[in-house]
Amino acid sequence: VRRVDEFDFDAPIERAVAHTRDWLASLRERPVTPARTAQELVARFDTPLPETGLPGGEVVDALAERVGPGLVGMPGGRFFGLVIGGTHPAALAADWLVSAWDQNALLRGLTPGVATAEQEAGRWLLDLLGLPAESTVGFATGATMANFTGLAAARSAVLARAGWDLEADGLSGAPRVRVVVGRERHESVDLALRYLGLGRPLVVDADEQGRIDPGALHRELAGAQAPTIVCLQAGNLHSGAFDPFGEAIAAARRHGAWVHVDGAFGLWAAASPALEHLTAAVAGADSWATDAHKTLNVPYDCGIAIVADPGAARTAMGMRSSYLMPDPAGDPHEGVPELSRRARGVPVWAALRSLGRSGVADLVERLAARAAELAEGIRRIDGAEVLNDVVWSQASVSFGSDDRTREVTRRLLDSGEAWMSGSRWRDRAVLRVSVSNWSTDDSDIRRTLAALADAARVSS
Numbered sequence: 217v218r219r220v221d222e223f224d225f226d227a228p229i230e231r232a233v234a235h236t237r238d239w240l241a242s243l244r245e246r247p248v249t250p251a252r253t254a255q256e257l258v259a260r261f262d263t264p265l266p267e268t269g270l271p272g273g274e275v276v277d278a279l280a281e282r283v284g285p286g287l288v289g290m291p292g293g294r295f296f297g298l299v300i301g302g303t304h305p306a307a308l309a310a311d312w313l314v315s316a317w318d319q320n321a322l323l324r325g326l327t328p329g330v331a332t333a334e335q336e337a338g339r340w341l342l343d344l345l346g347l348p349a350e351s352t353v354g355f356a357t358g359a360t361m362a363n364f365t366g367l368a369a370a371r372s373a374v375l376a377r378a379g380w381d382l383e384a385d386g387l388s389g390a391p392r393v394r395v396v397v398g399r400e401r402h403e404s405v406d407l408a409l410r411y412l413g414l415g416r417p418l419v420v421d422a423d424e425q426g427r428i429d430p431g432a433l434h435r436e437l438a439g440a441q442a443p444t445i446v447c448l449q450a451g452n453l454h455s456g457a458f459d460p461f462g463e464a465i466a467a468a469r470r471h472g473a474w475v476h477v478d479g480a481f482g483l484w485a486a487a488s489p490a491l492e493h494l495t496a497a498v499a500g501a502d503s504w505a506t507d508a509h510k511t512l513n514v515p516y517d518c519g520i521a522i523v524a525d526p527g528a529a530r531t532a533m534g535m536r537s538s539y540l541m542p543d544p545a546g547d548p549h550e551g552v553p554e555l556s557r558r559a560r561g562v563p564v565w566a567a568l569r570s571l572g573r574s575g576v577a578d579l580v581e582r583l584a585a586r587a588a589e590l591a592e593g594i595r596r597i598d599g600a601e602v603l604n605d606v607v608w609s610q611a612s613v614s615f616g617s618d619d620r621t622r623e624v625t626r627r628l629l630d631s632g633e634a635w636m637s638g639s640r641w642r643d644r645a646v647l648r649v650s651v652s653n654w655s656t657d658d659s660d661i662r663r664t665l666a667a668l669a670d671a672a673r674v675s676s
């Protein structure tokens with residue numbers, strides 16, 4: 217016998233809205249760091265699975281009560297760790313609708329509503345980022361899987377050009393695919409190559425900002441003739457730097473290579489007239505990976521895989537099956553590794569519609585301006601040195617010795633005022649500053665700089 221409560225959506229939804237309001241309102245003042253560690257939280261969860269159920273509204277309360285103390289102020293304006301966006305109001309609400317609508321977004325004909333919204337979001341993205349209008353746009357979980365998608369299309373295409381049918385014959389016995397990357401590519405590229413059975417890439421040198429050296433790339437490519445993929449980067453994790461796309465793509469083209477660009481957070485510079493010089497010539501590549509959950513500030517998870525040749529994307533990711541009712545115009549699953557998935561492109565549509573073209577330009581310019589302000593303020597702190605040219609949204613800072621840099625990082629995190637992660641760059645311990653949140657404002661910058669100055673003062 218079903219209890220009446222099982223059909224009641226109202227109570228759980230109302231409780232979720234209440235908890236959401238509390239959480240969002242707390243972001244401004246709450247410590248950015250969580251109140252409890254994972255070990256401490258285990259005690260709250262450590263019970264056998266109860267024999268009987270609980271009404272939905274009470275489940276939501278119980279969950280919020282248990283998880284709350286372990287939440288980090290990640291969507292707030294003083295979170296500068298990793299590369300983490302917050303969420304725009306319209307994108308958050310759209311994401312809720314995606315869950316409520318509960319559409320499996322793999323087929324156009326099956327779920328025309330969300331499929332069309334995603335298609336429109338894809339069209340807007342290509343326009344905004346200045347990429348070829350006929351490209352396939354796939355909504356994957358993140359840039360890792362978007363890199364995987366682009367590199368999978370690349371693998372099939374370069375092998376096909378060498379006379380090898382990867383889809384039919386697999387990798388065993390295939391000509392070796394040469395993959396060339398810059399020294400400072402993001403390691404998710406290596407991970408994607410591992411998933412693809414392509415092994416370790418050939419690494420060419422980069423300059424002091426981490427940009428691939430196009431001369432070194434040319435020399436590397438001039439060696440043996442082989443099916444070749446060149447992977448470039450828009451937005452270096454430590455410096456924010458962009459590879460010199462014009463020269464690097466020209467070098468790759470001379471040797472018949474496929475060019476893939478990891479632009480997880482950097483590709484968005486193309487959306488700003490003031491910053492698009494950073495991505496100049498990037499449209500000449502064959503595939504691009506980016507994230508919407510970083511610079512665009514939609515909720516997790518949302519990566520975007522773009523492949524200029526729709527046939528190449530379909531060859532690598534497509535699947536034909538009679539029960540799937542394929543649409544002659546192509547289906548969303550042909551641009552991503554997954555079949556079943558949520559319509560994660562819908563919040564992208566909402567964010568873009570909410571911001572408009574000028575709003576996206578303003579967003580990316582603001583992130584870069586905030587990063588420059590932070591770097592400027594940090595330079596005034598005794599003993600602090602900003603190691604990179606702050607051209608985009610990232611900065612890497614040393615406070616002298618590696619030990620002191622680590623100590624300042626620890627003290628900053630202990631303060632709960634702002635969140636920045638430690639890392640290593642150019643053989644030094646650094647404090648990494650990533651400005652990726654749409655809501656970071658003047659007071660967030662002031663508080664963060666004051667907390668950093670404090671952390672640096674007490675440790676020398």
Ligand SMILES: *Cc1c(COP(=O)(O)O)cnc(C)c1O
Pocket residue numbers: 299357358359360361402404405451452453478479480481507519
């Ligand atoms: C974040 C990031 C990735 C990985 O993206 P996910 O969304 O975490 O999968 C890849 N490349 C770069 C440059 C990144 O910043």
